[in-house]
Amino acid sequence: MHTPGHADRHHRPVRTAIVGTGGIAEGGHLPALRALAADVDVVAAVDVDPDKLAGFGDRWDIRGRYTSLTAMLAAESPDLVIVATPPVLHREHVAEALASGAWVFCEKPPALSLAEYDEMVAGERDGGPYAPIVFQLRYGPGARHYRKLVTSGVLGRPLVVQCQTTWFRGPDYFEPEWRGNFRGDGGPAMAMGIHNIDLMLTMAGPWQEVSAFAATTSRDIATDDVSTAVVRFESGALGTIVNSAVSPQSVSHLRIDTELATVKLTHLYRYRNSDWSCTPAEGIDDQLAAGWANDLPDEETNHLSQLRDVVADFRAERRPDTSGDGGRAALELITALYKSAFTGQTVKRGEIGVDDPFYHALDGSAQ
Numbered sequence: 151m152h153t154p155g156h157a158d159r160h161h162r163p164v165r166t167a168i169v170g171t172g173g174i175a176e177g178g179h180l181p182a183l184r185a186l187a188a189d190v191d192v193v194a195a196v197d198v199d200p201d202k203l204a205g206f207g208d209r210w211d212i213r214g215r216y217t218s219l220t221a222m223l224a225a226e227s228p229d230l231v232i233v234a235t236p237p238v239l240h241r242e243h244v245a246e247a248l249a250s251g252a253w254v255f256c257e258k259p260p261a262l263s264l265a266e267y268d269e270m271v272a273g274e275r276d277g278g279p280y281a282p283i284v285f286q287l288r289y290g291p292g293a294r295h296y297r298k299l300v301t302s303g304v305l306g307r308p309l310v311v312q313c314q315t316t317w318f319r320g321p322d323y324f325e326p327e328w329r330g331n332f333r334g335d336g337g338p339a340m341a342m343g344i345h346n347i348d349l350m351l352t353m354a355g356p357w358q359e360v361s362a363f364a365a366t367t368s369r370d371i372a373t374d375d376v377s378t379a380v381v382r383f384e385s386g387a388l389g390t391i392v393n394s395a396v397s398p399q400s401v402s403h404l405r406i407d408t409e410l411a412t413v414k415l416t417h418l419y420r421y422r423n424s425d426w427s428c429t430p431a432e433g434i435d436d437q438l439a440a441g442w443a444n445d446l447p448d449e450e451t452n453h454l455s456q457l458r459d460v461v462a463d464f465r466a467e468r469r470p471d472t473s474g475d476g477g478r479a480a481l482e483l484i485t486a487l488y489k490s491a492f493t494g495q496t497v498k499r500g501e502i503g504v505d506d507p508f509y510h511a512l513d514g515s516a517q
């Protein structure tokens with residue numbers, strides 16, 4: 151179903167609705183949408199909690215308020231629906247919004263299984279609608295710059311990769327039943343590590359095989375609270391991944407040793423150019439230092455960094471980088487990490503197909 155307004159998509163503001171008016175809607179999406187106010191018109195908000203909806207609608211001056219996504223889609227026919235509901239609802243909400251003809255910008259984790267993901271994006275069509283996933287770390291100046299340098303050969307091939315998401319979440323964080331649950335938030339690798347893992351894959355290229363451990367070291371939860379993995383990349387590079395919810399000093403760390411330099415990113419949740427460093431190999435200091443100089447604007451990486459691209463893609467009717475296979479890559483690696491941890495086997499990319507129990511559930515159990 152397309153509204154007449156879809157035709158002049160190149161010029162008029164993108165009519166946007168948000169479903170889920172909780173923490174990330176308030177702190178991530180609305181500030182980004184307001185920063186793009188000339189390009190984006192927020193026409194509606196949806197939440198099953200009427201009090202939250204009213205407070206959110208008042209604070210952000212949003213006219214259309216609905217307690218049901220279905221009712222909102224019927225009444226407003228938005229161009230773009232931002233899905234900021236808990237992960238267990240992403241499949242249903244994304245599929246319904248795509249079926250209405252709207253593009254979707256869906257929060258991470260994309261879904262709680264590969265089966266859910268494949269089902270939820272089945273409504274994508276060539277030229278749109280598409281359903282990109284929020285992976286904002288890909289869109290910061292440092293990450294864009296690194297990819298340009300690798301593509302142009304300035305850094306050489308990636309050889310060694312370290313991807314560490316070691317955060318602290320106390321027992322109170324896990325009190326809601328859906329947290330620390332494979333059918334709720336998907337565990338720390340899915341809920342927390344996924345940003346860094348997604349960024350790693352865009353910087354180090356596709357993975358080939360993974361071998362992993364997961365353990366519940368100290369939180370009273372149904373998932374692990376720590377997982378570690380060893381990864382072989384298609385390029386031949388080797389890497390390690392650590393995801394933790396129990397590390398007193400919270401930090402996200404990504405380090406890639408290429409043939410010609412060590413590139414390091416150390417931050418928590420969002421980064422600027424100063425959070426990156428590049429240490430050239432002996433003998434090529436001047437050449438590489440000049441190449442690393444980043445003339446992109448030094449802005450903190452947040453939802454706005456990615457929303458700009460989503461709006462541009464919408465106007466150009468172009469597939470966004472984090473939709474389709476691009477939104478699935480980190481989910482597939484995390485699924486393989488858990489399959490390896492639960493089975494004790496090394497898992498290859500592409501082997502988790504529809505007949506595999508891990509395709510349907512992160513812990514490989516029947517739903």
Ligand SMILES: NC(=O)c1ccc[n+]([C@@H]2O[C@H](COP(=O)([O-])OP(=O)(O)OC[C@H]3O[C@@H](n4cnc5c(N)ncnc54)[C@H](O)[C@@H]3O)[C@@H](O)[C@H]2O)c1
Pocket residue numbers: 169170171172173174175178196197198199202217218219234235236237239257258259284286341
């Ligand atoms: N990209 C990031 O950096 C980032 C950071 C934090 C959270 N997130 C993700 O954002 C999503 C939401 O997380 P949050 O922290 O905002 O959660 P939250 O619990 O604060 O908000 C979720 C909202 O969804 C509403 N809701 C529940 N069921 C609904 C339904 N059927 N229809 C409409 N609304 C419904 C709830 O009432 C609540 O207001 C999660 O997927 C989370 O992983 C992403």
